[in-house]
Amino acid sequence: MKTYLLPPTGKFYKANLHAHTDMSDGTNSPEEVKEIFRSMGYSIVAYTDHDVFVDRSHLCEDDFLALNGVEEEINGRNFGSGWLTMETCHLNFIALEQDNLLCPCYHRSKYFYANAPKYRHLVQYDASLPDFERSYTGECISAMLREGRERGFYTVYNHPTGSLENYPLYSRYENMHAMEIYNGVWADDSQAYDDLLRLGRMIHCVGGDDSHSREGSGFAWTVIKAEALTYRAVTDALLRGNFYASRGPEIYELYAEDGVLHVRCSDAQAILFASASRSPGRKYVRADAGHTIREAEFRIPSECGYVRVVVIGPDGKTASTNAYSVNDLLP
Secondary structure, three states: OEEEOOOOOOEEEEEEEEEOOOOOOOOOOHHHHHHHHHOOOOOEEEEOOEOOOOOOHHHOEOOEEEEEEEEEEEEEEEOOOOHHHEEEEEEEEEEOOOOOOEOOOOOOOOOOOOOHHHHHHHOEOOOOOOOOOOOOOHHHHHHHHHHHHHOOEEEEEEOOOOOOOOHHHHOOOOOOOEEEEEEOOOOEOHHHHHHHHHOOOOOEEEEEOOEOOOOOOOOOEEEEEEOOOOHHHHHHHHHHOOEEEEOOOOEEEEEEEOOEEEEEEEEEOEEEEEEOOOOOOOEEEEOOOOOOEEEEEEEOOOOOOEEEEEEEOOOOOEEEEOOEEHHHHOO
């Protein structure tokens, strides 16, 4: 019996789950951001302006879905002077329902910068709650992620490398649905993803541009397989993990059958099966010199905790699946 890890039905939609506009610190309007990504074959953009959480449903069309989101930051130590040398944590909150328009972890006067103060009056919030005071501690950041989940948001921990964060910091963060494994501006954070998985955080991994301009767009994305290009169908797919993150390669099929994991993809120089253990819980399948491969399989050891797949394209760019618990894959 096959256990499909990417659904056999539905359609793949290319999504940028991290985008900024001129309503915070981007250079393009929300409408221009829409057209930039549509011109590059995207069907979905999550608008995640810093601390400006507003309704983007007017941007939706039959072939384009705007997800309502917000990015919130918590600043820590500064190793020099200015923002470039500041330790910081950035979190994305993506509303699971289109009409969920109350900003999580809101403060009435703090945490707005760049152009955001001009749009503060547009942000809705629960006036019965006290102002949320942010502090750069594992307890506070975990509390923010917990509040986001409880209030109906898909919660993402963003770009630890770009935030100057390391293992002693991010190992304390709990309650995230996903972390950003690819960020178009900053880095590949595969190591941080494996670190969190080995701590028992069975979370998803997403890709996003963190786009602030036309020139900073189209470098990392998430490919979501959903039954339709509707708000709830797409956010349901996010919650179920029906997607992969990419900087280039495509993944067409992923399933487990009789203890063997199978993947089918676009041309690749290699396919990596990674887990919480060394060999035999880790396997590279490499193409012969001058050739490519488009599929591979891996017999799943019972003791390797989790398994995930990385497709390495001919140009060295990668695509990463979510991690899957071995207990859910073995017969």
